[in-house]
Amino acid sequence: MEQTKKRIFSGIQPSGDLSLGNYIGAIKNWVNLQDDYECLYCIVDMHAITVRQTPADLRRRTLEVLMQYLAAGVDPEKSCVFIQSHASTHAELSWVLSCNTQMGELSRMTQFKEKSKKHEDNINAGLFTYPILMAADILAYQADLVPVGHDQLQHVELARDIANRFNHFYGDTLTVPEAYIPKVGKRIMSLQTPEMKMSKSDPNPNGFVRLLDDPDTIMRKFKRAVTDSDNVIKASPEKPGVTNLLSIYSAVTNKTMEESEREFDGKGYGDFKLAVGEAVVSALKPLQTEFDRLSKDKAYVEAVYKKGAEMANYLSNRTLRKVYKKIGFIAK
Ligand code: TRP
Numbered sequence: 664m665e666q667t668k669k670r671i672f673s674g675i676q677p678s679g680d681l682s683l684g685n686y687i688g689a690i691k692n693w694v695n696l697q698d699d700y701e702c703l704y705c706i707v708d709m710h711a712i713t714v715r716q717t718p719a720d721l722r723r724r725t726l727e728v729l730m731q732y733l734a735a736g737v738d739p740e741k742s743c744v745f746i747q748s749h750a751s752t753h754a755e756l757s758w759v760l761s762c763n764t765q766m767g768e769l770s771r772m773t774q775f776k777e778k779s780k781k782h783e784d785n786i787n788a789g790l791f792t793y794p795i796l797m798a799a800d801i802l803a804y805q806a807d808l809v810p811v812g813h814d815q816l817q818h819v820e821l822a823r824d825i826a827n828r829f830n831h832f833y834g835d836t837l838t839v840p841e842a843y844i845p846k847v848g849k850r851i852m853s854l855q856t857p858e859m860k861m862s863k864s865d866p867n868p869n870g871f872v873r874l875l876d877d878p879d880t881i882m883r884k885f886k887r888a889v890t891d892s893d894n895v896i897k898a899s900p901e902k903p904g905v906t907n908l909l910s911i912y913s914a915v916t917n918k919t920m921e922e923s924e925r926e927f928d929g930k931g932y933g934d935f936k937l938a939v940g941e942a943v944v945s946a947l948k949p950l951q952t953e954f955d956r957l958s959k960d961k962a963y964v965e966a967v968y969k970k971g972a973e974m975a976n977y978l979s980n981r982t983l984r985k986v987y988k989k990i991g992f993i994a995k
Contacts (some may be wrong), residue, residue, distance in 0.1 A: 671843070672806035674705035674747065677724040678714060679863030681731050683872040683943065684851035687914040688812055691769040694736035696810070702742040703804055703975065704732055709747045709754070710797065713790040714782060729968060729977035731874055743978075745971030747800065752979035757799040758793070760825050764795050764831070768824070773817055798822035798888075803979035805838040813850060814860065816842050833989040837845055837982070851911060854888040857903035875951060878944045885940030894991055896927040896935055905932075912939045915946035 673693060675685060693704055706728045711721060712873040725746060730743055747753055769775065769791055779786045789796075794817075801809055801822050811817050819842040851861045853870035861871045869884050876884070890904040898920050900908040913923045927935050957964060988994065 664770055665953050668699065668701045669807040670804060670838075671700040671702045671808045671810065672705070672801050672804050672840075673703075673709040673810045674710075674800060675728060676707050676709040676711045677721060677728045678716065680724070680873045680875065681728060682861050682863045683874065683911065684849075684861035685733060685863065685874075686874055686947075687851050687911065689810065690735045690737065691914070692810055693732075693742075694738075697738060697741045698767040700808070702743055703806070703974075703978075704737055704744050705747050705800060706732075706745075707747045707797075707800065710793060713787065713793050715785055726964060727875075730954055730964060731950070731955040731965065733957055733964075734950045735874075739967045739971065743971050743974045745831060745975040746968050749968065749972035750803075752803050752974040752976065752983045753796060753799050756803050756979070756983055756986060757796045759827070759990060760795050760798055760802070760906075761792060763829055764792075764798075764825055766980075767935075768821060769794060772821070775812065789843055794818045794821050795825070798825045801840050802826055802837045803982050804975075805982060806840050806844040807838060809834070809840050809903070810843045810845060812860070813844070816844075829986075833986075834872050836985055836989050852903060854904075854907070856883055857889060857907045874942065874947060875954065876947075881944050881947070882940045885943065888936055888939075894932055896930060896932070897924055906934075908935065908939045915942050927978050 671693075673689065675689065681690075684905075693702065694858075696702055706723050706725050708721065721756060729744065729746070733739065737744055753792060772794055775793070778790055782790070792879070797815075797818050798821060801819070802825070809822075811819055816843075816969060819840065823839050823841075826839045829837050830839070853859045853861050853865060854868040854872070855867050859865075859870075863871060865871050869887055872881055872884055885908075886910060890908070891902055893902075896909070898909050909920055909923050909927075912918070913920050914925070915973075918926075925937070984994070
């Protein structure tokens with residue numbers, strides 16, 4: 664990888680099965696960015712353990728997430744695909760950045776406040792310092808752009824603050840990253856509570872569609888999707904359920920919202936939900952077929968993450984060495 668194109672870093676936690684929200688909001692865009700940017704796509708297993716995980720599930724999910732990246736079109740010949748814990752530089756840089764982050768900055772993080780309410784019995788220090796590890800992920804690669812959902816903007820902002828502070832004290836060392844909110848790929852909301860984002864950790868399984876759900880399950884979830892009572896298929900803030908279905912339809916068929924609205928003009932909700940379900944089933948079909956193929960090719964999958972780890976270690980060690988030198992550590 665020669666640094667001529669701008670660099671992109673993003674990651675997803677292997678803490679649940681990937682949802683349609685992850686696909687439309689993140690992975691589908693990652694695929695499109697691969698030609699114009701130098702991309703690193705990570706499976707952030709170290710972030711996942713801030714919440715208690717069953718080891719066997721974590722192991723399985725990490726590989727499943729990797730295979731879903733590949734099945735969706737992330738190309739390991741173009742992009743660096745790797746597992747976070749395979750590059751020890753993230754933890755090492757994280758320590759240095761911890762010493763350049765204030766307690767007050769971390770305690771303002773909305774996600775920390777939410778997660779500590781949700782996991783009252785396990786408010787561990789890692790949950791608190793989570794955004795520092797995320798800053799390390801990004802800064803270790805001198806990433807220019809970080810594609811994230813709205814819920815992660817505050818963390819990217821903190822990564823910027825940390826980079827600026829480091830550069831201020833030690834001289835220009837770290838690229839100050841910018842959040843990248845893709846134009847296409849609206850926020851995908853829960854099918855049951857369309858005021859909330861679709862989440863792979865939603866306790867209500869009807870709220871989200873898994874990328875690996877079979878066609879019947881997908882159709883059932885769309886048939887049960889919450890709408891409203893006025894039977895008009897139009898996007899509007901007062902119609903979160905219908906708007907969400909229109910966004911999903913537009914995203915998977917690559918149509919604009921206006922085109923989709925026109926297509927369903929005068930139709931009933933029943934037909935509309937079926938059409939959205941069918942569009943999702945057929946959009947996910949090639950991904951699912953490729954996932955099945957990859958599941959039977961362990962050697963290939965292993966080769967991908969090993970090659971990714973090598974590249975990730977090479978790139979991030981360059982940054983880490985610079986950082987260590989700047990702060991006054993003796994070179995090995
Ligand atoms: N915190 C992100 C999330 O939960 C995942 C993540 C970890 C990430 N490190 C990152 C995203 C670096 C972008 C860049 O969605």
